[in-house]
Structures are given as C-alpha cells and as structure tokens.
Amino acid sequence: MTWTWFHRLGSPPYIYRLAGILTPWFGWLAGVLLVGALYDGLVIAPPDYQQGDGFRIMYVHVPTAWLSLMIYTWMAVAAAVGLIWRIKVAHAVAAACAPIGASFTAVALLTGMLFGKPMWGTYWVWDPRLTSELLLLFLYLGYMGLRSSFDDLQRADRASAVLAIVGVVNVPIVHFSVVWWNSLHQGSSLSLTGKDTIATPMLIPLLLSMLGFTLYFVAVLLVRLRGEVLRRERAASWVAEVVAT
Amino acid sequence: MSASLLRAENLHLWRAERHVLKGVDLRVRGGELLQLTGANGAGKTTLLRALAGLNHLEAGRVFWNDQDVREDRAGFHAALVYLGHEPPLKSDLTGIENLKYWTGMRRPLTDSAIAEALHATGAAGFGTRPVRTLSAGQRRRVALAGLVLAAVPLWLLDEPTTNLDTEGQQLIERLVATHLQDGGLAIAAVHHRLAIDPSRLRELNLFA
Amino acid sequence: MSDRLTPPLTAARLVVSRDLLLAFRRPEQLVHPLAFFVMVTTLFPLSVSPERAQLRAIAPGVLWVAALLAALLALDFLFRDDAQDGTLEQYALSGQSLTWLLLGKTAAHWLLTGLPLSLMAPLMGYTLGVPMSAGAGIMVTVALGSLALSFIGSIGAALTLGVRRGGVLLSILILPLAVPILIFGSRATELAIRGETYLAPMELLASVVVLSFTLAPLAAAAAVRISLE
Numbered sequence: 001m002t003w004t005w006f007h008r009l010g011s012p013p014y015i016y017r018l019a020g021i022l023t024p025w026f027g028w029l030a031g032v033l034l035v036g037a038l039y040d041g042l043v044i045a046p047p048d049y050q051q052g053d054g055f056r057i058m059y060v061h062v063p064t065a066w067l068s069l070m071i072y073t074w075m076a077v078a079a080a081v082g083l084i085w086r087i088k089v090a091h092a093v094a095a096a097c098a099p100i101g102a103s104f105t106a107v108a109l110l111t112g113m114l115f116g117k118p119m120w121g122t123y124w125v126w127d128p129r130l131t132s133e134l135l136l137l138f139l140y141l142g143y144m145g146l147r148s149s150f151d152d153l154q155r156a157d158r159a160s161a162v163l164a165i166v167g168v169v170n171v172p173i174v175h176f177s178v179v180w181w182n183s184l185h186q187g188s189s190l191s192l193t194g195k196d197t198i199a200t201p202m203l204i205p206l207l208l209s210m211l212g213f214t215l216y217f218v219a220v221l222l223v224r225l226r227g228e229v230l231r232r233e234r235a236a237s238w239v240a241e242v243v244a245t
Numbered sequence: 246m247s248a249s250l251l252r253a254e255n256l257h258l259w260r261a262e263r264h265v266l267k268g269v270d271l272r273v274r275g276g277e278l279l280q281l282t283g284a285n286g287a288g289k290t291t292l293l294r295a296l297a298g299l300n301h302l303e304a305g306r307v308f309w310n311d312q313d314v315r316e317d318r319a320g321f322h323a324a325l326v327y328l329g330h331e332p333p334l335k336s337d338l339t340g341i342e343n344l345k346y347w348t349g350m351r352r353p354l355t356d357s358a359i360a361e362a363l364h365a366t367g368a369a370g371f372g373t374r375p376v377r378t379l380s381a382g383q384r385r386r387v388a389l390a391g392l393v394l395a396a397v398p399l400w401l402l403d404e405p406t407t408n409l410d411t412e413g414q415q416l417i418e419r420l421v422a423t424h425l426q427d428g429g430l431a432i433a434a435v436h437h438r439l440a441i442d443p444s445r446l447r448e449l450n451l452f453a
Numbered sequence: 454m455s456d457r458l459t460p461p462l463t464a465a466r467l468v469v470s471r472d473l474l475l476a477f478r479r480p481e482q483l484v485h486p487l488a489f490f491v492m493v494t495t496l497f498p499l500s501v502s503p504e505r506a507q508l509r510a511i512a513p514g515v516l517w518v519a520a521l522l523a524a525l526l527a528l529d530f531l532f533r534d535d536a537q538d539g540t541l542e543q544y545a546l547s548g549q550s551l552t553w554l555l556l557g558k559t560a561a562h563w564l565l566t567g568l569p570l571s572l573m574a575p576l577m578g579y580t581l582g583v584p585m586s587a588g589a590g591i592m593v594t595v596a597l598g599s600l601a602l603s604f605i606g607s608i609g610a611a612l613t614l615g616v617r618r619g620g621v622l623l624s625i626l627i628l629p630l631a632v633p634i635l636i637f638g639s640r641a642t643e644l645a646i647r648g649e650t651y652l653a654p655m656e657l658l659a660s661v662v663v664l665s666f667t668l669a670p671l672a673a674a675a676a677v678r679i680s681l682e
Contacts, residue, residue: 086301146622152261154301158679162612165672166608167630174630174633177636180636181636299542299545299546299681299682301682319550322546323458325546327543329542333540335475338478346467346470346471347540349459350464352458353457
C-alpha cells in the first residue's frame with residue numbers, strides 16, 4: 001500500500017539514490033523552461049501599457065515571491081512530519097529548504113527594489129508586498145539562526161521544527177496585519193503589480209517562469225538534500241561505500 | 246494489590262553521535278531496588294532520564310505494569326518521582342514552601358504531612374529557612390522529604406547519597422528500605438552500593 | 454500510595470502563586486523591564502526633538518516599540534531560573550498537563566511584567582505630549598498587547614532555553630511574529646490619543662490575544678520538552 005512507499009522515502013540511502021536520479025531531470029527541465037520564459041518575457045512579450053519595459057522584471061519577481069512563501073510552507077510541513085513521526089529524512093528536507101527559501105526571498109526583494117527605482121524613483125517603499133517579504137526573510141533567518149545555535153543536531157531539528165510550524169501559522173496573520181496597516185496610510189497607489197488582469201501574451205511567460213523556477217527549486221533541494229543526508233549519516237556504513245566509489 | 250513492575254526492553258539512545266544506551270534490558274518489581282553502577286559517562290543518568298521519559302529513546306520500549314508508558318505518559322509520571330543530581334528546590338523559598346509547591350502539585354498536602362516528612366528526613370530544624378541559606382546536605386534532606394511525601398510507587402534516584410554524611414547515607418538506606426517494604430520499587434544510580442537487604446537488591450552495570 | 458491527585462486547575466494556580474511569591478521575594482528584579490521602558494522612551498525626545506507636537510505625533514510608535522523591547526527583555530527570566538535549578542524538569546514530570554502549567558506560568562509572568570508596563574505607559578505618554586485623558590486607552594491597549602506578547606514570547610523563550618546569548622536570538626525569533634501586535638496595538642493607541650473610537654484595532658488585537666493564549670502554551674510545552682531532552 002502507499003505506506004510502504006512512505007516508509008521507503010524515510011530511508012536515507014534510498015532518498016540519496018532517488019534524489020541523485022531525479023536531479024538531472026528537474027535540472028534540465030527547469031533550464032529549458034527558464035530559458036524559454038526569459039526569451040518570451042524579454043523578447044516576445046510586449047511592453048506593459050502603463051509600466052513599459054520595467055514591468056518585465058515581474059517575470060522574475062512574481063515567481064520568486066510566490067516560491068519564497070511556498071518553500072516556507074513546504075519547510076514547515078516537512079518539519080512537522082519530522083517532529084510528529086520522528087522521521088530524520090523529513091528534518092533533512094526542512095534543513096535543506098531554508099537557505100533556498102531565504103535566497104528566493106532575497107531575490108524577490110531585490111527584484112522588487114529594482115522595479116521600484118524606475119517606477120517611483122526610490123529603491124525602497126513600504127508597500128505591503130515588500131514589507132511582508134522582508135518579514136518573511138526575517139522568519140527564514142530566525143529559523144536558520146535557531147538551527148545553528150545548537151550543537152546537538154536532534155535538538156536543532158526539533159526546536160526549529162516547532163519554530164517553523166509556529167511561523168507558518170503566523171504568516172497569514174502577519175501578512176493580513178501588514179496589508180491592514182498599509183491601507184490606513186497611503187491611498188495604496190504604490191503597489192507592486194497593481195494589476196487586476198494580465199493580458200495573455202504576458203501570462204504565458206509568467207507561467208513558464210513560475211514553473212521553471214519551481215522545478216529549479218526542486219532540483220536545488222534534491223542536491224542539498226543529498227548533501228544533508230550524507231552529512232547526517234556520515235557514521236553509517238552505506239555512506240562509506242558511496243564515498244569510496 | 247498486585248506488585249508493581251517496571252520493564253524495559255532493548256533501549257537504544259544516542260547523544261549527538263555517541264551510542265550511549267546499547268540495547269539495555271531491565272526488570273524491577275515492587276519491593277526491589279535496582280542499582281545502576283558504572284563509570285562516569287557510562288550512561289547511568291541518561292538511562293534514568295530515559296526511563297522517566299525525559300530523554301527520547303531511539304529504539305526500545307518501557308512498560309509500567311505491563312502498559313507501554315507512551316500510552317499514558319501523565320499516568321506514568323504521576324506514579325514516579327525523579328531526583329537528579331541537584332535537589333529541585335527554589336532557593337528563595339523555604340523548605341516547607343518548596344514542598345507545598347513541588348509535591349503539592351502532585352497531590353493535596355496538609356501542613357502536618359509536610360512537617361512529618363521533614364521530620365522523617367531530619368530536616369525539621371531548618372524547614373522554615375530559605376533554601377539558599379542551607380548547606381548542600383540540608384537541601385538534599387529537604388528534597389528527600391519531598392520524595393517521601395509524594396507517596397509514589399517508583400523512585401528514580403540519581404546518586405542520592407551525594408553531599409550526605411554517613412548518617413545521611415543511613416537515612417537514604419532506611420528510606421529506601423521502608424519504601425521497598427511498602428511495595429514500592431526504586432532504581433538508583435550509585436557509586437557506592439547501598440546496604441539493603443540482599444534479597445531485594447538487583448544490579449545493572451553499564452559500560453561506557 | 455495515594456489515589457487522590459491534585460486537580461489541573463489547582464496545579465496551575467499553584468504555579469501562579471509560586472511565581473508571584475518568588476517575585477515578591479526579589480522585587481528589585483521587577484524594576485528592570487520598567488526602567489528599560491522608561492529609558493528607551495526617553496531616548497526619543499533626545500534623539501528626535503523635544504518639541505511637543507512632534508513627540509505627540511510619534512508617541513504611539515515610541516510607546517509600543519519601547520514596550521515591545523522591554524517585554525522581550527523580561528521574557529528572558531520566564532524560564533531561566535526554573536531551567537537552572539531543575540524545577541522546570543519537575544513540572545514536566547509532575548503528571549500534570551505541561552500546557553496548563555505553562556499557561557499559568559506565562560499569565561503570572563504577564564502580571565509581573567506586562568501589567569506594570571501598561572500602568573507605566575500613560576505616564577510616559579504624558580512626557581511625550583499625550584493628554585492624560587487618553588491614559589485609559591493607552592493602558593488597555595498596552596495591557597492586551599503585552600499579554601499577547603508574553604504568550605507568543607513564551608514559545609521563543611522555551612525554544613532558546615540554555616542557548617548561549619539566547620536573549621538576542623529570542624528577540625530575532627519573536628520580532629517578526631510580534632508585528633501584528635505592534636500594528637494593531639499602536640493603531641489603537643493612536644486613535645485613543647486622538648480621542649477617536651479605537652474599537653476596530655482593539656478587536657483585532659483581542660483576537661490575536663485569544664489566539665495566542667489558546668495555542669501558545671501548547672507550542673511552548675512542546676518546546677520545553679524538546680529542551681529537556
């Protein structure tokens with residue numbers, strides 16, 4: 001039944017092998033999609049009616065922002081699985097996700113700032129999206145900081161799992177409060193996308209980019225996961241065999 | 246009332262990378278004292294804490310009266326007291342107050358019961374002084390009063406004779422003997438074996 | 454062997470009364486967060502401007518940031534002593550629900566830290582040019598906000614138990630989670646200062662409070678058990 005599949009995923013050597021097999025698939029597919037999205041977004045798609053060519057950075061900003069949130073959720077789910085069922089591989093997944101998620105958040109922030117300069121003449125605005133992304137970055141850094149403050153790996157895994165779960169519950173609340181705060185002050189004319197509908201020629205590169213970045217995340221996660229698994233299981237005999245070959 | 250029984254099967258525990266408990270089995274009945282011996286670092290404290298449910302066991306199970314302790318953790322905890330190296334006392338409270346809050350959280354206590362317990366462990370003379378003014382041996386006597394007061398079947402003791410003089414060690418032996426006679430059981434990590442009726446003594450030696 | 458066990462509510466009450474008793478045996482410790490609050494508030498006129506109108510404009514933010522920082526400082530001693538002398542461990546082994554015990558402990562901690570802060574806040578507001586008529590509003594909002602903070606902070610305090618320089622890490626972990634409290638609370642305070650109705654942000658703040666005291670003790674209990682492993 002499906003539970004044997006689930007139990008096999010919990011076995012470090014199995015995951016190591018599986019990740020190794022899957023990585024090139026995800027990697028190449030991501031590469032193709034991203035190149036396609038880049039070409040489509042930069043060359044084929046028309047400039048935006050209101051925001052001109054500067055809008056093209058949205059093809060990077062929107063997927064990375066969306067992924068930064070998805071990765072945090074995924075990290076919290078993996079951490080919860082590791083905490084409740086005490087599956088070490090799940091903790092390894094959570095640990096591997098964090099730096100990737102933080103990097104995506106940083107990229108989302110940077111691309112948001114790059115969008116802001118030509119649009120509003122300033123690199124930073126306290127708009128709800130950017131502010132939420134910044135707070136999400138703090139959550140990631142806090143998670144990674146907590147992990148690194150323990151020498152005992154098991155305690156690091158379990159404590160950071162609690163933090164991730166608490167964080168993921170709070171993310172909607174934090175986001176809501178930031179949106180609420182922002183609506184009090186400016187006429188919310190400063191908004192990052194400000195679009196209700198996106199024309200189809202712009203939708204395709206956006207979707208390609210979204211998919212491409214997601215597959216890229218999976219590929220990088222698999223690579224990092226293999227490294228995490230090796231590091232955690234370094235005392236085991238199967239690791240010695242792998243390293244010898 | 247049938248005799249209490251604590252059983253542990255194939256306990257494995259790792260601390261960081263060290264395999265501290267390598268398949269420990271033990272069995273203690275009501276009326277018996279299990280002495281844990283072994284060098285420092287062999288895992289005596291770790292085993293006691295694992296039995297109490299503080300440390301997580303990688304493998305193996307613990308049974309209290311033939312029920313896996315994980316099924317009713319609160320019930321298991323209500324049946325045991327764990328005393329570590331340091332007596333769990335707040336230094337700004339008096340001995341009496343400490344007992345009122347510590348053991349009182351487990352079962353309702355009367356003032357006379359507290360006084361009686363302090364008397365039994367030779368701590369009656371300093372029960373009203375803040376614990377920070379007491380010597381290490383005096384604090385241990387207050388902690389032992391709490392142990393007696395809790396009236397639980399299972400005692401988990403980590404080096405109970407620490408800081409006690411000869412008279413104090415005899416006190417421990419008397420308290421344990423009474424506890425065993427009442428049908429209770431105890432597991433104690435010791436460096437010097439306690440002088441208890443040999444028919445009630447078991448021993449488990451741990452190797453590093 | 455006794456069959457009568459202490460009921461859970463009594464156990465929680467014992468936890469509260471013990472912590473209150475301990476605090477009154479060392480009352481000097483209670484002053485520290487308050488002194489910190491006063492000092493941080495004082496820094497703003499010194500670094501911005503002593504002009505009353507300007508101060509009144511930034512007063513809600515100043516009061517809340519200072520209260521937040523003072524509350525974070527105070528969270529340090531929520532578990533520290535109990536973890537060191539082994540009494541926290543005894544709580545985990547008492548056979549009582551650790552969640553209820555921590556609910557009591559955190560409530561006691563708020564009574565000793567958050568409540569005094571909320572009583573002090575109108576006074577500091579006055580020094581920032583806020584009329585005393587807004588005092589009640591400030592008190593209520595800071596009281597609620599600090600209550601939510603104590604509960605959310607208890608999770609962070611439990612997670613960072615025994616960590617070197619845990620205080621700074623605690624602040625880093627809790628600050629993003631405290632943003633909703635800060636936003637709703639400072640908005641409510643701002644409206645109270647202006648004499649307008651502050652019901653909307655208060656309700657939002659109250660719902661954060663309810664959420665935190667129902668869920669936080671659960672997470673804190675899990676975190677404490679992890680720290681004791």
